Amino acid sequence: MTRQELIALIRQRQSFLCIGLDTDPAKMPSHLQTDPDGIFHFNRAIIDATIDLCIAYKPNLAFYEALGLDGLRQLKLTMDYLHSLTQPVFTIADAKRGDIGNTSERYARAFLDPAGDFNFDALTVAPYMGIDSVQPFTAIEGKWVILLALTSNRGAADFQLTPDPNGTPLYQRVLQTSRQWGNTGNMMYVVGATQATMLTEVRRIVPDSFLLVPGVGAQGGSLDEVCRNGLNADCGLIVNSSRGIIYASSGADFAEAARAEALKLQQQMAQHLHR
């Protein structure tokens, strides 16, 4: 999906919501726990209930890999289902990969190749290994790399905030340096919502880039604060919620409950888009 298509989708759905498919068998309703395709059926029900309210889905690869080959089989069923729908939606592999150039090329193939098993639009990538670990993901037309800048977890403070001799924290160096590696049509950044005031600093360095903002909801971030500091003329935000939506109910009504939570966020987002 191109940048223009993504912006058009945001305007059409009046939403910049991404739903994280961090699907945990132990948290699914009991009738799906005994279903051999339960994870796929859970995801499909969430997708059917929410696709008109969101613009992206983000499966977290760890949740599928933790179940071995069977988990990845059900991820493929989920992606095949998304690709079969007439409604367009942006898809993000939250995989946080990154390796030397010839290896990152393989990861690009694994997740972004239109002929591959998954064919995601975008992949999250860790910046620690630098330019050649990132550029292979920007080489595929219409596909995106989403580089970690500032994450929403406790450990973000360990290295991401470390200043250089000029006082520039590492996450800002990552933004400054990586701007040269791609463009606003193939590179986004992860910026955690729990650090929303730092969004102002991020926007100073990458005013036009899309930002993927996790951490709204269960991790404690505020949508209003994120919008105040992060929205730009093209929206420029993809805000993710995972647990707050997909586990809104643990009963048989999980999909309806997910829709209700997604609708609340979509309605808040629509207001922000009109300000």
Add this chain to the structure above:
Amino acid sequence: MTRQELIALIRQRQSFLCIGLDTDPAKMPSHLQTDPDGIFHFNRAIIDATIDLCIAYKPNLAFYEALGLDGLRQLKLTMDYLHSLTQPVFTIADAKRGDIGNTSERYARAFLDPAGDFNFDALTVAPYMGIDSVQPFTAIEGKWVILLALTSNRGAADFQLTPDPNGTPLYQRVLQTSRQWGNTGNMMYVVGATQATMLTEVRRIVPDSFLLVPGVGAQGGSLDEVCRNGLNADCGLIVNSSRGIIYASSGADFAEAARAEALKLQQQMAQHLHR
């Protein structure tokens, strides 16, 4: 595998060689390229030809993921085969994972869980997200996290060498900070052989830790220099070679050619262990 078992294995085989199973179908002999289990059969032949000369195998996950579910199926066959052998060997998932705590727990389960599909001894992890992204991997008895410190690629210079206000480069901060997150029995570090002179600095900070050293051979590092700067009383090194061994010949004699290359390295290593 515990630290004591690893040290005993190194003494017994007179080797600290790790063979990287970066198996690329396009580089396999032609008779394996048409075999549906060709990757597994290639790996099995390499293992059979080299297991008495090395102490570890390191499949690079990207090479398997690039082939989709079928690639991961053949990785599982490879791991099942390694677990079926009477000769012990250390196994490293070169996957460079790392995510927020509840997600890293899933990656730990995916790769290190004895009841999982793979049951590796160790997993490579990127440090960018800090403490909670790393600690879940040290929580499983007898398993290891191998944290990226200084990598062997061009992009290593982008952020890993960035100094803090005291002049300490990021990779040294990673070593200093992460020492508190585990111990020498559950945490190792990746230190690229192409930067062998920096091994002296690394050894100053982590004198007793095992170091996984990629980049010997195809990437240009020198084994002698690595040993001069990196060996400690318990050996403390696992030196990896991938392409130089597994693609030593592209013909039907690939396994014999791999053995010959592995033997050269093992013989050099035996000499270094006796110095």
